[in-house]
Amino acid sequence: NAGVMQNPRHLVRRRGQEARLRCSPMKGHSHVYWYRQLPEEGLKFMVYLQKENIIDESGMPKERFSAEFPKEGPSILRIQQVVRGDSAAYFCASSPRPSGGANTGELFFGEGSRLTVL
């Protein structure tokens, strides 16, 4: 039973390019969370998705960032026109149930995708 798979593990982009980060949740998990960890800072929630729906995107920057979790395939975090400040580790976690509400589900984390913007 594979864990949460993220790819790429490392991504280098030049300013203005697009970055696409993928997250395949654990089998049977339909709840996906994306977090960002800036250098020397703690984890920050970005977005919570359940299959085909964005449930909470309160932590997502209003511009350039988008996320999706299609019916088939991995969840994608997309960053358009990247800037140096986007350089960070982006972590994905999945859960069999919503994490944070009633009957909360345990979170399982991926290894992270490290984005470097030159």
Place this chain on the structure above:
Amino acid sequence: KNEVEQSPQNLTAQEGEFITINCSYSVGISALHWLQQHPGGGIVSLFMLSSGKKKHGRLIATINIQEKHSSLHITASHPRDSAVYICAVSLYFGTGTSLTVIP
């Protein structure tokens, strides 16, 4: 004020010492997570708890819902315990406690 506060921020201990990391939160919760992040960056979920106490090996986590406080204890600490320990409540994370255990 952050929704989740951890203390201490940094902790250095001698091998074998008993370690306590504290977490206080201000948001309503149904469960609290303790996470471990190693220098390589990967994150592992250590505990998810909503009441009382859980134990796994040398690790013990407790939570007091009324006081909105949780503690993570490590007994007989070992250099391989050196990592950042993060408390997470709902969608909020503490800034982490960086633990270094010296042989």
